[in-house]
Amino acid sequence: MLIVKSYDEAIREIPEFYKELPLQTETVTIEAALGRVLAEDACAGEDIPHFCRSTVDGWAVKAADTFGASDAFPAILKIGGEVEMGKKPAVCVEKEKACYVPTGGWVPEGADAVVMIEFCEVLKDELLVYKPVSPGASMVFRGDDAKENQVIVPKGTLLGAKEIGTLSALGFAEVKVLCRPVVGIISTGNEIVDSATPFDPEKAQMRDVNRYLVSSLITQWGGVPRFIAIVKDDEAQIRAAAEKALAECDVVIMSGGSSAGIKDNSMKVIESLPGAEFLTHGLAIKPGKPTILARAGRKAVIGLPGHPVSAYFILQAIVYQIFYSLLGIKAPEKAYFVAKTAEKIPSNNGRDDFVAGKIENGVFRPVPVKSGLITLLSASNGYIRIGKDSEGINKDEEVLVYQY
Amino acid sequence: MLIVKSYDEAIREIPEFYKELPLQTETVTIEAALGRVLAEDACAGEDIPHFCRSTVDGWAVKAADTFGASDAFPAILKIGGEVEMGKKPAVCVEKEKACYVPTGGWVPEGADAVVMIEFCEVLKDELLVYKPVSPGASMVFRGDDAKENQVIVPKGTLLGAKEIGTLSALGFAEVKVLCRPVVGIISTGNEIVDSATPFDPEKAQMRDVNRYLVSSLITQWGGVPRFIAIVKDDEAQIRAAAEKALAECDVVIMSGGSSAGIKDNSMKVIESLPGAEFLTHGLAIKPGKPTILARAGRKAVIGLPGHPVSAYFILQAIVYQIFYSLLGIKAPEKAYFVAKTAEKIPSNNGRDDFVAGKIENGVFRPVPVKSGLITLLSASNGYIRIGKDSEGINKDEEVLVYQY
Numbered sequence: 001m002l003i004v005k006s007y008d009e010a011i012r013e014i015p016e017f018y019k020e021l022p023l024q025t026e027t028v029t030i031e032a033a034l035g036r037v038l039a040e041d042a043c044a045g046e047d048i049p050h051f052c053r054s055t056v057d058g059w060a061v062k063a064a065d066t067f068g069a070s071d072a073f074p075a076i077l078k079i080g081g082e083v084e085m086g087k088k089p090a091v092c093v094e095k096e097k098a099c100y101v102p103t104g105g106w107v108p109e110g111a112d113a114v115v116m117i118e119f120c121e122v123l124k125d126e127l128l129v130y131k132p133v134s135p136g137a138s139m140v141f142r143g144d145d146a147k148e149n150q151v152i153v154p155k156g157t158l159l160g161a162k163e164i165g166t167l168s169a170l171g172f173a174e175v176k177v178l179c180r181p182v183v184g185i186i187s188t189g190n191e192i193v194d195s196a197t198p199f200d201p202e203k204a205q206m207r208d209v210n211r212y213l214v215s216s217l218i219t220q221w222g223g224v225p226r227f228i229a230i231v232k233d234d235e236a237q238i239r240a241a242a243e244k245a246l247a248e249c250d251v252v253i254m255s256g257g258s259s260a261g262i263k264d265n266s267m268k269v270i271e272s273l274p275g276a277e278f279l280t281h282g283l284a285i286k287p288g289k290p291t292i293l294a295r296a297g298r299k300a301v302i303g304l305p306g307h308p309v310s311a312y313f314i315l316q317a318i319v320y321q322i323f324y325s326l327l328g329i330k331a332p333e334k335a336y337f338v339a340k341t342a343e344k345i346p347s348n349n350g351r352d353d354f355v356a357g358k359i360e361n362g363v364f365r366p367v368p369v370k371s372g373l374i375t376l377l378s379a380s381n382g383y384i385r386i387g388k389d390s391e392g393i394n395k396d397e398e399v400l401v402y403q404y
Numbered sequence: 405m406l407i408v409k410s411y412d413e414a415i416r417e418i419p420e421f422y423k424e425l426p427l428q429t430e431t432v433t434i435e436a437a438l439g440r441v442l443a444e445d446a447c448a449g450e451d452i453p454h455f456c457r458s459t460v461d462g463w464a465v466k467a468a469d470t471f472g473a474s475d476a477f478p479a480i481l482k483i484g485g486e487v488e489m490g491k492k493p494a495v496c497v498e499k500e501k502a503c504y505v506p507t508g509g510w511v512p513e514g515a516d517a518v519v520m521i522e523f524c525e526v527l528k529d530e531l532l533v534y535k536p537v538s539p540g541a542s543m544v545f546r547g548d549d550a551k552e553n554q555v556i557v558p559k560g561t562l563l564g565a566k567e568i569g570t571l572s573a574l575g576f577a578e579v580k581v582l583c584r585p586v587v588g589i590i591s592t593g594n595e596i597v598d599s600a601t602p603f604d605p606e607k608a609q610m611r612d613v614n615r616y617l618v619s620s621l622i623t624q625w626g627g628v629p630r631f632i633a634i635v636k637d638d639e640a641q642i643r644a645a646a647e648k649a650l651a652e653c654d655v656v657i658m659s660g661g662s663s664a665g666i667k668d669n670s671m672k673v674i675e676s677l678p679g680a681e682f683l684t685h686g687l688a689i690k691p692g693k694p695t696i697l698a699r700a701g702r703k704a705v706i707g708l709p710g711h712p713v714s715a716y717f718i719l720q721a722i723v724y725q726i727f728y729s730l731l732g733i734k735a736p737e738k739a740y741f742v743a744k745t746a747e748k749i750p751s752n753n754g755r756d757d758f759v760a761g762k763i764e765n766g767v768f769r770p771v772p773v774k775s776g777l778i779t780l781l782s783a784s785n786g787y788i789r790i791g792k793d794s795e796g797i798n799k800d801e802e803v804l805v806y807q808y
Contacts, residue, residue: 145776372549
């Protein structure tokens, strides 16, 4: 029996269905780890900072020596030397003494606060302090930022710029990360020719757009796209391509031709793959109904609709989720813009509608439904989702527009 | 005289100040063009589609022959053959004839509409059509999606997945794009050591975090980071590194140490570079005041604050804009989440405040100001900007949280 799931069902069930397809790990430099998923906890190897550090240019003191100081009655301390930037001070701050320390410098032992230079005056070998400071003022203590052995970046973190910065602060040169998922791409259809092919005026050809939509998005998400083949509507050809892809890749994305024959042949091939299991044979999504979500043993097998616009929505809304499930993490939530609709957008009950359009000056204008592929892709810069329980969106209603 | 600009002034003046630093162009495959800026208009080389195409499995007809058809009184047409997928049909659809055409197939000459198979019935060599169709129904005409010579992807477009898909639909194998900006990275400060260095317990060292924040973001934006050197607070060393960076790169980002000496030396070096011009010597932004935005002839020279948190905000808010100005395009608007604040966030008049925090379940909670670098970077997942005319944000106020 053919299963058709709703958008919500698919989103809910994808993490569980695809979670047991584990990826290998590899060790890379922290610079190369950008966009990768950390495969083991990254801990602080020592207290950070490993010394007490001044956060200002100022005077290291015992805070108690400044209590009661004021403009009229400054505290008077003996100057006990100067801390050189980057060096451990030889001196110690004793009672009623002060030692100069630059921003980032090591606060000498004995001191428990730093007074900013603005509040002090040097008179020969004495320092006048015009403002009291509390213990801990203008300094950080050893281990304040991270304690030795503390887990700072946990396993399973998607490493962005700030995580790479954090790893560098912890002293990592390399980290262990999950390997990038390798995604095999198969395009099917008698009418499909490679993009670089000039059209034969005697043939009803279509250029292979899906291949490039898939490879671009997989690259953006941090995977490795691998083009396998364009195949005709022929079971044997589709099977050969699928087997090659399964042998070389973690994921197979088969982009179906638009004719009924192709759909039948793709389904037949996927059903017969070793260890084939289906999450769904279709989705209650418009556009994008003819989507197959399956597994073949420990590999993910996805059948995309042949129409590039449908394929693009399914990639953005569904395959995006599958990709991160393979990495064992929650897909980063898609950011959005808030906009008002330029017109009423009707929608059918019982399925989720994705509507592409252009957001400009806070107004979302759908691209007309009759638009061709190129028009739609080049004239839209985002999409909205109308839930299956909604009958549409009114003019001037507020919507969330996802970038795509 | 030292210039200090507001956030708004800087954002407004950056495109003009940095626009004359043009990049070379290169030709790359469309797959490699992802994230690049198109350097010349991409036009349709022919009408697309180059034939009239059916959008359904159906019967190609003259629409006029179906006018008045109904369940009770179907139109009766002669079946005049079948169109094979991918091939130009040999037949022509004449008056009161119909020809089968699959989805994506070539609609034969003479036909001006396609009737879906659902509304038809085959009786031997005759077709009963139970529903009238208008001219143009269920088909697209030659050139409907793009006309020969029409500019489809204009010069200066940042190429995302859908633009790469569009280029493939147009038949491009390669395109001319701007070269990736090469960004030289210099870290200054007596206390700064490379990330991979174990701390010397006798020294007040800090690991070089800025290098990795810069390189990660530049990579994400599509540039090429090139690490030049970590240099001491020494004018000659800083000058040598700056000259090397200028010779090799399009942009130099010099990340300043936190001490006053470093600031003076960096400024002295930048001022003396050939063709030095300053947009500003500082920014009315917290954190991030000690930021230098300058040029040396046709290269951009940026002095970042030494403190990594300040540097990170300036990279996200300011250098991001400069990067895209170099590419001659508007920086992609940063998407956001809408959230309510968990607490009152005070702010000072007269400067823009950037506040890092964590967004969870629609609530934005600032990371406490006293947090160390690592705590802040690992505990926050976004930031808000409080404009210079605001005195702060109340608890439960709605804010836009930018991902970072």
